[in-house]
Every structure is written in C-alpha cells, then in structure tokens.
Amino acid sequence: MPEEKKETPQKKQYRRKRRQPPKKGPQKEGQSPRGQQADSKSIAVSVVVPLYNEEDSIPELSDELKGVLGGMGMPYEIIYVDDGSTDGSFKVLRDLHRNNKRIKVIRMRTNFGKSAALALGFQHASGDIVVTLDADLQDDPAEIPNLVKELKKGYDVVSGWKKRRRDPITKTIPSKLFNYTVRLVTGIKIHDFNCGLKAYRKNVVKTIKVYGELHRFIPVLAHWQGFSIGELIVKHRRRKFGRTKFGITRFMKGFLDFITVIFTTRFATRPLHLFGTIGLVSFFTGFIIDAYLAIQWFLGNITLSNRPLLLAGFLLIIVGVQFFAIGLLGEMISRGQNREEEYPIRDILD
Ligand code: UDP
Ligand code: MG
Numbered sequence: 001m002p003e004e005k006k007e008t009p010q011k012k013q014y015r016r017k018r019r020q021p022p023k024k025g026p027q028k029e030g031q032s033p034r035g036q037q038a039d040s041k042s043i044a045v046s047v048v049v050p051l052y053n054e055e056d057s058i059p060e061l062s063d064e065l066k067g068v069l070g071g072m073g074m075p076y077e078i079i080y081v082d083d084g085s086t087d088g089s090f091k092v093l094r095d096l097h098r099n100n101k102r103i104k105v106i107r108m109r110t111n112f113g114k115s116a117a118l119a120l121g122f123q124h125a126s127g128d129i130v131v132t133l134d135a136d137l138q139d140d141p142a143e144i145p146n147l148v149k150e151l152k153k154g155y156d157v158v159s160g161w162k163k164r165r166r167d168p169i170t171k172t173i174p175s176k177l178f179n180y181t182v183r184l185v186t187g188i189k190i191h192d193f194n195c196g197l198k199a200y201r202k203n204v205v206k207t208i209k210v211y212g213e214l215h216r217f218i219p220v221l222a223h224w225q226g227f228s229i230g231e232l233i234v235k236h237r238r239r240k241f242g243r244t245k246f247g248i249t250r251f252m253k254g255f256l257d258f259i260t261v262i263f264t265t266r267f268a269t270r271p272l273h274l275f276g277t278i279g280l281v282s283f284f285t286g287f288i289i290d291a292y293l294a295i296q297w298f299l300g301n302i303t304l305s306n307r308p309l310l311l312a313g314f315l316l317i318i319v320g321v322q323f324f325a326i327g328l329l330g331e332m333i334s335r336g337q338n339r340e341e342e343y344p345i346r347d348i349l350d
Contacts, residue, residue: 044074045148046127050117051135052083056241058092062103064141072145079104080135081121084111114245115215122205130205134196136242138166140235147199147232156204156227159190159219160197160234167236171244174251178216182258188223190231194254197234203227207344216254217261224265225344271330275323283320289313 047065051058058080069076080093082105093105106120118132129148133139143160150158165172175194182193194216208221219229267274290313296302304310 042075043077043127044129045069045072045076045144046125046130047076047078047144048118048121048125048130048132049078049080049135050083050114050121050132051080051085051089052111052114052117052245053085053087053089054135054242055085055088055092057135057137058089058096060240061135061137061141062096064137066100068141068144072148077102077104077125077127079106079121079124081117082107083113083117084108086111113213115210115213118215118218119210122210125202125205128202130200130202132196132198132200137240138237139195139197140237143197143232143234144199146234147197150230150232151199151201153230154228155230156201157219157222158199158230158232159192160195161190161192161231162195162236163191163233165236166238170248178251178254182217182220185258185262186220186223188219188229190219190229192231193217193219195234201227212260213253213257214261216257220261221265226346269334271334272324272327275327275330279320279323279325279327281320282316282323286313286316286318286320289316 047069049061054061062078065078069078080096080103082090082093084107090105090107093103093107097103097105104124106124108117108120121132122130129151131144131147133141133144139160147158147160165175167175179191179193183189183191198218200222204222204225204227207225207227208218210218210221214221223229263274289309293302293304293307293310293313297304
C-alpha cells in the first residue's frame with residue numbers, strides 16, 4: 001500500500017538523527033545549530049532540580065552542572081523547580097535562565113513539597129534520560145555521567161547510594177533503619193531509597209505518580225510498575241548553605257507513607273486480601289483458644305471463671321470479624337468506583 005511506505009518528514013528527521021553521531025563542534029551555550037533555542041526533541045538528558053529556599057547554593061550548583069553536562073557532549077536541559085521559595089531563589093534562577101536557554105525554571109505558587117516539585121519537573125522533562133539531584137550541593141553533579149553510564153547497561157532506574165553519608169548521626173541511623181525495613185518488606189535490593197541523585201529512562205518518569213511525600217519511595221513505585229532498578233555508590237557532601245528542610249518528623253511520616261505505598265500500590269483494588277487475611281487469622285486464633293477452653297470445661301477439667309484467656313479468645317474473634325467486615329466494605333468501595341486499572345505495558349506486537 002503506497003500510504004504505508006510514505007515517510008513523514010518527522011520520520012526522516014528521526015532516521016537522520018539516529019545515523020549521525022552527535023556534533024561536538026563549537027556551539028554557543030544553549031543554542032541549537034539553527035539558532036534560538038535548544039531543540040526540545042533532541043534533548044538527551046534532562047536534569048530536574050527541586051529546590052526550596054536554596055538561594056546561596058544555586059549559583060555554585062549551576063556552574064558545576066554546566067561544567068559536567070557540557071563535558072558529556074549531549075544536548076541537555078536543566079529544569080529548576082522552585083517549590084514556592086520565600087528567599088531570593090527565584091531571582092537567582094531568573095538571571096540564570098536569561099543567560100542560558102538550556103535552563104528552564106518552573107515556579108510553584110507555594111510550597112507543595114519535594115514530591116510535587118519532582119512530579120512537575122518530570123512532567124516538563126523532554127530528555128530521553130532524566131536525572132534528578134538536590135539543590136543544596138550535597139549531591140555531586142560529577143556523578144551524573146556515572147549514573148547515565150550505569151543506566152545504559154540496561155536499567156530503567158539507577159538510584160544513588162550515599163554510602164559515606166555526610167549528615168548528622170540523628171539522620172543517618174534512623175535512615176539506615178528506614179532503608180532496612182523498606183528493603184525487607186519490598187524485596188528491592190538497594191540501600192538508599194531516598195537518595196536525591198537518580199537517573200531514569202523517560203518512560204519511568206512519565207509513568208510513576210509521585211505525590212504527597214512519596215519521593216522517598218520512588219524505587220518502590222517504579223519496581224511495582226515493572227521497571228528494573230540499579231544502584232550506584234555516589235559521593236555525598238556536607239550541606240554548605242542553609243539547613244535541611246525535613247525535621248525529625250520525617251521518619252514518622254516516612255513510616256506512615258510506607259503503609260500508604262504498600263496499600264495503594266498492592267491492595268487498593270483488593271482490600272479483602274489484606275484485611276480479610278488479618279481478620280481470618282485473628283478469628284481462628286480466638287476460635288481455637290475458646291474451643292480448647294470449652295472442651296476442657298465440658299470434660300470438667302477446669303472452671304472458666306478464672307481463665308482470662310477466655311476473654312482474649314473472644315476479643316480475637318470480635319476483632320477478626322471487624323477486620324473482615326472492613327475488607328468487605330473496602331471491596332464494595334473499590335468496585336463502586338468502577339476504576340479501570342492502568343496496567344503497565346512493556347510492548348505490544350500488533
Ligand atoms: N526541597 C523542596 N521542597 C521542600 C523541601 C525540600 O524542593 O518542601 C528540596 C530542597 O531544596 C533540596 C532537596 O529537596 O534541594 C532535599 O532537601 P534537604 O536537603 O532539606 O533534605 P535532606 O538532604 O536533609 O534529606
Ligand atoms: Mg540535603
């Protein structure tokens with residue numbers, strides 16, 4: 001059929017791009033050979049930087065990023081997402097953007113949190129590879145080429161591991177516990193779930209939904225969508241300017257969010273499997289205890305008035321029934337929403 005063979009201009013352009021190695025000739029910062037702005041279709045790496053009140057760090061970070069990304073010889077863009085900063089961060093970013101068209105700035109109306117900032121950055125990223133890092137200079141931009149190299153070995157996500165972490169002990173010890181628990185429960189064999197430095201294939205960032213404070217669980221969200229996760233040890237530095245934006249409450253929130261992640265990704269469409277299992281275990285434990293006591297009483301071996309175990313049995317039976325009922329209610333709500341699941345498809349051969 002003639003129509004099928006016809007090649008659209010876009011396709012032609014795509015073929016040309018694939019065959020030709022990237023040009024490394026002298027090029028003015030942020031400009032494509034045709035002039036004005038970097039061609040968004042040809043961007044190889046997007047760097048997404050979420051930030052909140054980091055005015056002192058941004059200039060140094062920007063210089064470092066420019067050096068590293070320029071040296072990689074790939075077309076790139078840097079997307080700074082200003083998460084409603086109240087200091088001069090946006091002014092600094094605006095000046096950077098004026099001088100370099102590769103730098104994009106998205107400013108949120110108010111502080112929505114790191115997850116929201118990342119999600120927004122992911123939405124706007126057009127590179128085939130997307131790299132994230134913190135704005136506070138703790139993550140070293142020099143690690144970006146290493147992450148990209150590791151990603152090209154075939155992973156969908158490569159997560160940094162701050163093996164030598166330059167943070168106070170009040171943060172490092174609970175963090176180890178947190179990572180251990182998440183590793184144990186999810187079975188994902190990485191050591192540092194919440195590292196700011198990560199590299200993704202574009203497909204991943206367009207698929208996962210990061211909201212609330214779920215940025216701590218991005219590898220979990222990606223893994224459960226069927227993406228492969230790799231890990232690379234990265235250099236970590238002390239905070240030079242400003243202070244951490246996450247206080248001691250981070251661990252409590254992290255724990256609660258973990259329950260959310262497990263529930264929403266694993267059981268949202270089948271709540272009875274979770275609540276029903278707990279309910280059945282509780283019910284039958286109580287039933288066996290009370291049945292044993294009843295038989296003993298029937299045989300005349302014991303009197304029940306001095307057996308607190310009887311009450312424990314009753315309690316387990318009642319709690320069991322309640323859990324079961326919650327599970328059934330959950331099923332009804334889940335069905336009532338009539339939700340169509342979005343299943344992650346890797347390929348379709350049509
Ligand atoms: N951040 C953000 N929004 C927030 C809090 C933090 O965009 O509400 C950014 C922050 O500016 C930094 C990164 O998230 O670039 C990590 O934050 P921080 O360094 O405070 O975390 P820590 O290193 O203590 O885990
Ligand atoms: Mg930090």
